[in-house]
Amino acid sequence: MKTFFAKTFLFWVTSKILLILITGLSTYSILSSGGLRTEELVVNLLVLLELVILVITITQDLTIKSNYNFLKIISGILLIVSAIAFFIVLLRISGRHRSDLYYWGYPFVLWIFLIGIFELLRVRRNNITFD
16 A cells, blocks of 8 residues: 555645645634634634644655654544544435535545545655556
8 A cells, every 4th residue: 555655645745735725725714704613613723733734744745854753643643533524424414415515525535534544654755666
């Protein structure tokens, strides 16, 4: 599995950048609207923490140095837990509604889950070998 992620390294780094942009804009929009309940505020602040960790790991991915491997592990765990939580929410919501739009969330969940695995495996740019 590590070989697969190593061969598609640039795709996953680009995916992380895209995830940071999408999630950052969404979180900014939610937090700037105000009037959040306590649990909503906590979730959005956790998402902001994850974004900061992802930005740090992106800089690590793009450089040769590997100073913060523990952050990649934390980021991977948070992304996988987020994907599982999002999957459960989608299952609950899509069962009650007839809209097919909810089914578009499942590929997004898979994408987040795979980015989490990429983070946990700590694939590095200098580990890329094409056999």
